[in-house]
Amino acid sequence: MISDLVRTEQYGNELNEEELLATVFLLLLAGHETTVHLIAAGTLALLRHPTQKKQLVQDWSRTGTAIDEMLRYNCTVQTTEPRYVANDMDFHGNHLRRGDTVMPFLAAANADPMQFEHPELFDLNRRPNQHLAFGSGIHTCLGLRLAKAEASTALQQIFTRFPDIELAVPVTNIAWGEGVGTRSILGLPIRIRPAG
Numbered sequence: 181m182i183s184d185l186v187r188t189e190q191y192g193n194e195l196n197e198e199e200l201l202a203t204v205f206l207l208l209l210a211g212h213e214t215t216v217h218l219i220a221a222g223t224l225a226l227l228r229h230p231t232q233k234k235q236l237v238q239d240w241s242r243t244g245t246a247i248d249e250m251l252r253y254n255c256t257v258q259t260t261e262p263r264y265v266a267n268d269m270d271f272h273g274n275h276l277r278r279g280d281t282v283m284p285f286l287a288a289a290n291a292d293p294m295q296f297e298h299p300e301l302f303d304l305n306r307r308p309n310q311h312l313a314f315g316s317g318i319h320t321c322l323g324l325r326l327a328k329a330e331a332s333t334a335l336q337q338i339f340t341r342f343p344d345i346e347l348a349v350p351v352t353n354i355a356w357g358e359g360v361g362t363r364s365i366l367g368l369p370i371r372i373r374p375a376g
Contacts, residue, residue: 181207214256215327217364219334221254222247224354224368225302226339227347232304237339243332246304250331252311253302255287259361260315286312287363344373 182204185195195203226233236246265280276282290311291299314321321327338345347354348369357364 210321211323211326213364214362215323215330217256217362218247218250218254218327218331220365220368221256221363222250222331222335223338223370224347224351224365225250225253226335227345227370228351229302229304232302233339236304236335237343240336242304243336244328245307245309247328247331247335248309248311249302249304249306251313252290252296252299252306252309254363255290255311255313256363257313257361258285258287258363260284260286260319286315342372345370346373 185200185203226236232246236242260283262281262283265276265278265282268275268277270276289295290313293299295310296306314324314327348371354368355366357366
């Protein structure tokens with residue numbers, strides 16, 4: 181895809197260099213990094229919830245529902261891009277003026293107790309699960325299906341090939357990234373549990 185974008189810029193002159201670089205950066209960040217973080221956070225959630233891990237491993241047809249809960253529970257993309265207020269308005273007791281910047285916080289929406297019963301719990305059986313990890317409406321992420329397919333394949337391969345993995349460190353020792361707008365695990369030390 182990146183090669184096609186370069187050719188478009190080179191021969192079609194449809195993208196200038198700045199647009200090309202911005203698009204490539206978006207593809208790498210949104211199309212790779214966020215999926216890596218989803219897989220790591222999903223693995224951690226399953227290792228921390230062995231009963232639910234067992235249910236999933238016994239029935240991989242539940243992967244779609246499981247990934248939706250992983251996305252809600254550990255929302256990788258924490259915020260949207262900034263939005264700008266079009267007209268003066270009052271919003272939940274706050275006066276906003278035209279041009280003010282607002283930054284919707286997806287992670288907060290995914291933990292809203294008015295939308296999710298016991299949002300603090302990781303529940304692979306949660307239905308409905310209308311999380312906002314991929315946005316919604318016209319702002320839905322184009323990579324939604326690909327990210328879910330990649331995460332599904334990765335998790336199934338991890339837990340099928342290594343059914344006895346466990347955390348190699350206490351969960352409190354797992355370091356999380358401090359990037360603005362994203363939630364990421366910096367490293368996930370695991371080991372294969374000895375038999376017996």
